[in-house]
Amino acid sequence: MATAMQQQPYRGGSGYVARSSSSGLYDVLELILDKGLVIDVFVRVSLIGIEILTIDARIVIASVDTYLRFAEAVNRLDLMATETQGLPELMEGITEGGASSKTKGMLQGAKEALFGDDEEEEAEDEGDEGSTRRRTSSSTTTKRRRRREATGSGSKRGRSKSKS
Amino acid sequence: MTDKAEPRYVYGVVRADTAAPAVDGIAAAPLELIADGDVAALTSIAPDQYLEVGREELLTHSRVLEAALDKGTVLPMRFGVVLSDEETLRSDLLDAHHDELAVQLTEMDGKVEMTLKGVYDEEAVLREIVAEHPGIAQLRGELEGKPEAATYYERIRLGELVAAAFVERQELDSEAAVEDLRLHAVAVAVGEPIHERMAVNASFLVERAKLDEFDRALDAIGERKAKLIRFRVTGPLPPHSFVELGVAA
Numbered sequence: 001m002a003t004a005m006q007q008q009p010y011r012g013g014s015g016y017v018a019r020s021s022s023s024g025l026y027d028v029l030e031l032i033l034d035k036g037l038v039i040d041v042f043v044r045v046s047l048i049g050i051e052i053l054t055i056d057a058r059i060v061i062a063s064v065d066t067y068l069r070f071a072e073a074v075n076r077l078d079l080m081a082t083e084t085q086g087l088p089e090l091m092e093g094i095t096e097g098g099a100s101s102k103t104k105g106m107l108q109g110a111k112e113a114l115f116g117d118d119e120e121e122e123a124e125d126e127g128d129e130g131s132t133r134r135r136t137s138s139s140t141t142t143k144r145r146r147r148r149e150a151t152g153s154g155s156k157r158g159r160s161k162s163k164s
Numbered sequence: 165m166t167d168k169a170e171p172r173y174v175y176g177v178v179r180a181d182t183a184a185p186a187v188d189g190i191a192a193a194p195l196e197l198i199a200d201g202d203v204a205a206l207t208s209i210a211p212d213q214y215l216e217v218g219r220e221e222l223l224t225h226s227r228v229l230e231a232a233l234d235k236g237t238v239l240p241m242r243f244g245v246v247l248s249d250e251e252t253l254r255s256d257l258l259d260a261h262h263d264e265l266a267v268q269l270t271e272m273d274g275k276v277e278m279t280l281k282g283v284y285d286e287e288a289v290l291r292e293i294v295a296e297h298p299g300i301a302q303l304r305g306e307l308e309g310k311p312e313a314a315t316y317y318e319r320i321r322l323g324e325l326v327a328a329a330f331v332e333r334q335e336l337d338s339e340a341a342v343e344d345l346r347l348h349a350v351a352v353a354v355g356e357p358i359h360e361r362m363a364v365n366a367s368f369l370v371e372r373a374k375l376d377e378f379d380r381a382l383d384a385i386g387e388r389k390a391k392l393i394r395f396r397v398t399g400p401l402p403p404h405s406f407v408e409l410g411v412a413a
Contacts, residue, residue: 016386018396025219027279027398028226030358031367035404036242037177039257066360067323074290074304074326075319 168250172198173210174257175228176402177239177265180204185231190224198250200258203265206232207253210246217244229402237272239265240402261409268407274372275350276400280382282341282364282393284334289363289392293329300325337393338364341385348378353405363393367405375400 020027173190180199189195189208197204206228225243232238247253258265294301303322307315334357341364346352349368357365370378386395 016390016395017382018394020396020398025223025226027396028401028404029222030355031277031279031401031404032222032226032229032240032243034242035407036240037407037409038242038245039247039409064320067320067327069323070290070326070330071307071319071323073286074294074300074322075307077287077290077294 167209170249171210172205172207172247172250172253174241174245174247174253175206175208175225176232176241177257177269178204178206178232179236179269182232182236185228185235187228187231188224189228190221195228198253198258200254200262203258203262203269205253205257206238233276233400233402237269237274238402239268239272239407240404264410272403272407275369275403276372276375277403277405278349278368278370278375278378278397278399279401279405280341280345280364280366280368280395280397281362282337282389282395284361284363284393285391286361289330289333290326292392293326293333297325297329300329334363337389338366341389341395342366344385345378345381348374348381351406364395369403369406370399372400 173193175189175195178197180197180202182197182204184195184197184206187195191208191211193208193211195206195208198207199205222243229238229240247257294304300322303318303325307318307322312319338354338357342352342354345366345368349370351369353367353369355365355367357363368378382395382397389395
């Protein structure tokens with residue numbers, strides 16, 4: 001999967017925020033698969049593979065595996081060092097494959113969410129403590145739980161739902 | 165001339181008096197508008213009723229919408245909506261939802277979606293968590309130097325504490341970023357993090373005229389959190405996260 005295109009900042013910017021005005025697939029994948037207008041009855045396009053990899057890309061924080069990884073990461077910290085990456089290194093690392101923080105692309109994160117589920121179910125069967133789910137992956141047909149709010153600083157959204 | 169019996173891939177809804185964008189649709193089919201009064205569907209003939217999709221098709225869908233946004237207001241369809249023929253498109257999309265679509269077109273005039281994602285520098289956020297939670301620091305100290313085999317449950321406990329602190333932290337950071345930017349937006353849609361290291365995942369509906377001030381607010385947040393969170397913003401985009409069709413009357 002290609003990384004998103006990095007464009008020059010299209011408006012003057014301080015350089016602290018990565019911007020793309022032209023979207024690579026990563027930037028819009030969630031939007032075009034999960035958002036937008038839809039008429040449920042008439043979706044005829046086969047989304048085999050794509051759907052599973054992306055719409056199910058929720059994270060599962062609370063699992064034994066994740067706890068062990070957090071513990072390992074915390075134990076690895078060198079608490080004597082006070083500086084983390086400087087800005088230039090951060091800017092270099094701004095792609096999905098970036099630098100030391102190993103940002104995962106969405107598809108890879110999704111894969112782990114899927115396989116992570118399997119491990120978590122095993123852990124629950126064995127009765128490990130602490131395997132309560134705080135966030136669960138949902139099925140492809142469940143609408144994404146987004147809180148949508150009007151800010152009140154612009155026009156209010158009013159909408160009629162039926163033909164008058 | 166439109167071929168009325170062919171299935172129609174629908175990219176979105178636009179005003180009938182706009183021109184179709186000069187880009188190709190899926191499977192290199194030309195774009196066509198099918199209008200019902202002042203509202204039109206932006207479509208292309210689908211090659212088959214069952215379309216196998218891959219990266220190409222996803223990109224095309226996205227690019228058609230961005231080209232349409234250049235020409236005017238567009239209400240994006242979700243990817244993958246194919247209607248069996250023109251008549252079905254007219255009756256089940258345009259007629260059934262005409263008023264709703266017209267209202268949303270007006271609502272979305274002059275507004276674009278900006279998506280914001282922020283990713284933690286893992287080391288930096290863990291440091292802050294250890295610094296802010298003496299209990300975590302202490303447990304970490306107790307585990308130092310001990311063999312893994314002997315400390316399995318302690319490590320799970322440590323990880324559990326860190327995970328809880330992390331989730332709390334993420335919620336605070338997300339809210340802080342959203343609060344700052346919400347002032348410059350008409351609407352906000354906050355999503356859940358898509359992967360473990362995601363700090364913020366939110367979309368903003370922003371008036372084009374306010375993009376500069378939105379930008380400045382973004383820069384301010386980016387600078388303030390530079391060592392902790394790496395932000396990435398995409399846009400202007402069609403308002404995927406802010407459109408909706410109700411059940412047809």
